[in-house]
Amino acid sequence: SKVLFAACELGVFDLLAEAPEPLDLATVVARLGTSSHGTELLLDTCASLKLLNVETRGGREGTLYQNTELSSTYLARVSPTSQSNMLLYMAGTTYRCWGHLAKAVREGKNQYLQVFGVPSEELFSAIYRSEEEQLQFMRGLQEVWSITGQRVLTAFDLSQFPLICDLGGGSGALAKECLSLYPECKVTIFDIPEVVRMARKHFPSSEDERIGFHQGDFFKDPLPEADLYILARILHDWTDEKCSRLLQKLQHTCKPGGGILVIESLLDEDRQGPLTTQLYSLNMLVQTEGQERTPTQYHRLISSAGFRSFQFKKTGAIYDAIFA
Template identity: 25%
Template sequence: MTVSSAPNTAPKGSAPDPRNQILQFATGYMPAICLHTAAKLKIADLLAAGPRPVAELAWGAGGVNENALYRVLRALACIGVFTETAPGIFANTAASELLRAGTPGSLHEIVLWLADPFHLRVFAEFMHSVKTGATAVKKATGFEAFDYLQQDAAEHAVFNAAMTNLSAWLIGPVLEEYDFGGLGTLADVGGGHGFLLAAILQKHPGLRGIVCDLPDVVAGAKPRIDSLGLASRCEIAGGDFFQGVPPADSYVLKSVIHDWDDARSVAILKNCARAMRGSGGKVLLIEFVIDPGNEPSLAKWIDMEMLAMAGGRERTERDFAELFSQAGLRLARVVRTKSPYCVIEAVKA
């Protein structure tokens, strides 16, 4: 997660200069904003066929200022995103390739979401979150995140695309490590546009599914489910998961529980436990798990997003066990994957 925006003058193998470290981190929002800018202007897509001069990129990006774009790309190249192959000529690197839209493994949509002007507005109020524990989004917009998104169709589309983008990233590693077969009817609660459930159903032809989310969100799942020929095995259910969830044999919730504080998380989990048919089903959370220690951790940074934006939190294994026990469930196991996401499996207590 660290970005290097200042030169590292420490000799190889020695501890980094702490002044240099602090300056790297203090300027850390600048790389984030430059990444967002490059993704928005589709610079990596313009470089898909090979290196190009910045003048062509500025023109291809809709006529942006050539000198300003040069300086953005030069800065990004110093952290390995794009490379200046000759004066004023840029090419993609493995990292900038990930900014391309719609390519396998792309992070285009998540970059568009994480450093967009809406985020900057919210994080400008971060101190409010730290002083009060409340969300910065409420201070910035007057609304909690999901209520705000209901009213801002353009931002909601950016958010939904980012969630699908993240699902696309983790689905391979999750399907590799966890066997969803034999779960009967699996409801994906807060399932967004159904990307995760569709992939699970495709891998396991014996499974049936229900994508559940707020009515206007889950409407976006229908085209995917239909186009993949899954309509006969997959229902789409609009509703509020605090009011209830549809009856099913098992439940999966990806990046849902981390959005909520403990009381609301327990309410969602209780609704799953209550609606679960039979006693042998599972409630599966696909989430980060915060490990002890000071190792670099994407989860600990996404926890800042939870603090400022969603009002939830990233959790340790023990935190999850506690949530489940309050919801009449029991933590059975945590399955690690090759992505930063884990499958956290619970059964009826």
């Protein structure tokens, strides 16, 4: 992971994406302002990881480097499907917590106190330790929904719900995807005050008159009225007890005939895969209070809160959809 993060941070994929032809080592070093020896080692390792293509012409001095299709699509900032902001957030925050994985397993606790000196009860203040980091995380989520949003929002027909509330909706990236699919609906984004302020300041989606913002803490404050509540990457952050409390609050607030759309990465029932979801679950251990869950575990939480007609669909992408 650190090889990928370092190459993103140094701008390797951006440089090669902008170049009209493959570049040699000396040109890459000159433009990035890096050491020749270190850059050569990094580029060759990226090539072994299938992140770069290498072409050799007349000996080692004639080695040329170019992005692979994967890197051009997801790692270069100029790409509309770039994931660079989320990767840089992972490099600066998530990866540092993973350095204490063994300690997290021993204690069963996230490692924010160990890494950042922040107690677990102030967890989400730690995620937004600076405005720059907060903006990077919000842009990262925008990137995630640019490639997975439509799949999870079309897993079920949501056209029957004219008023939607996206809990923890951040910049409005998922709301924007929702409006592109269901243009007649209106979406209210409910998030903490600092996120709402950043969304209005930095993201053009906040200017869409069909998108409204409501600030507050969804555990403590009244929720906006809606026909459908979206919980995307929300429940995996929390313990079962907190999930149950939030779901019960939603059930009491939801209009008759309304529902919830839960967007999470689902574990197989035997918990032996998918590997990506297992890694996400370990990530919840080192970074939050929660975990990824199986469909049965979500069914138990959601039905006990009073929701009926539980359905789930695996989308084939990194996130799946649950409707109740």
